[in-house]
Amino acid sequence: MAFIDLQNDLPGIRGPMIYRPETGTILNELAEVLLHDEDNTLSRGEREMIGAYTSYLNDCFFCQNVHGAMAQHYFECDMQFIDNIKKDFLSADISDKLKSLLSIAGSVQKGGRYVRSEQIEEAKKLGATDREIHDTVLIAAAFCMYNRYVDGLNTWAPTDRQVYVDRAPMRAREGYSQVGLTK
């Protein structure tokens, strides 16, 4: 049970977002521009994967399943493929550029100062633009916030992972602007 009375039964981040819409609306707006906005050279799947991987490193069950399922939806793969990326992205069948960006996200998860210039150079060598590096760092940083918000208030999460897979097409269609506020 959540540490505070959220006055609703919604799972994960949706509970506190409804409880405090002043901040909930803005948190959604940030997720929308980072993950769903089409004006981005990183695909939606790649951006969701960075969010899912960061949430996995932070051991946040709700966020890694929501965003892992989103990545699975966009990649048109199964959850096993996503789980393999989370556990060992270097061995996964994804682009070298995405691997270099996941490596940067992993450093951001530990702390901003853990990002090394060599990691940035490597990503640029593999074709990553400044904008893509910026977005990778900010997505990883943002999930260090979302994860702490979800777990720091001890919100509840469905344990059946299929629930997240089933909801992914709806979220992909509608985006994040209205999360929690209606569905």
Add this chain to the structure above:
Amino acid sequence: MAHIEVKEGVPGIRSLFQFSPETGKPLCELAEVLLRGPSPLSSAERELIAAYVSNRNDCMFCMNSHAAAARFLFDERKQVVDELLKDQTADSLSPKMRALLWIAAKVQGSGKYVTPNDIENARKAGANDTDIHDTVLIAASFSMFNRYVDGLASFTPANEEDYLEMGKRMGQKGYHI
């Protein structure tokens, strides 16, 4: 030098807001509502939580700027800021503030570190649900802001004096892109 090409000489997160106004907009709005919007916690208290978390994340830019804002807002009581950040004592702060800072420190490590006991202690010291909510989200959001600023190695002015005007502006005018 920053990891990406941002305007030289523009400090910290402002250079990143200029690089990416699309994300700068919600980030500014979040800082504004969290630190200055309606809350049972004063703006001075919220800036102090922000500075405290940034200090624990070793983010010099956020720590110095929000400490400067907190000093400005605490005004005659500004010594509480340096007592907390430099001397690691919170004796001049209320028991409620001490209990909330304890929760903020847990959140800085991980959301999972917060225990029912931490929450209970905060309640006994007078904290309500919104105090606890806002503390958790401020600590969580600075776990983002700090990583954003340092993860891209944005420009960090070196001296505390460089932050004096910045803190005053933040305390008076707040956060707008």
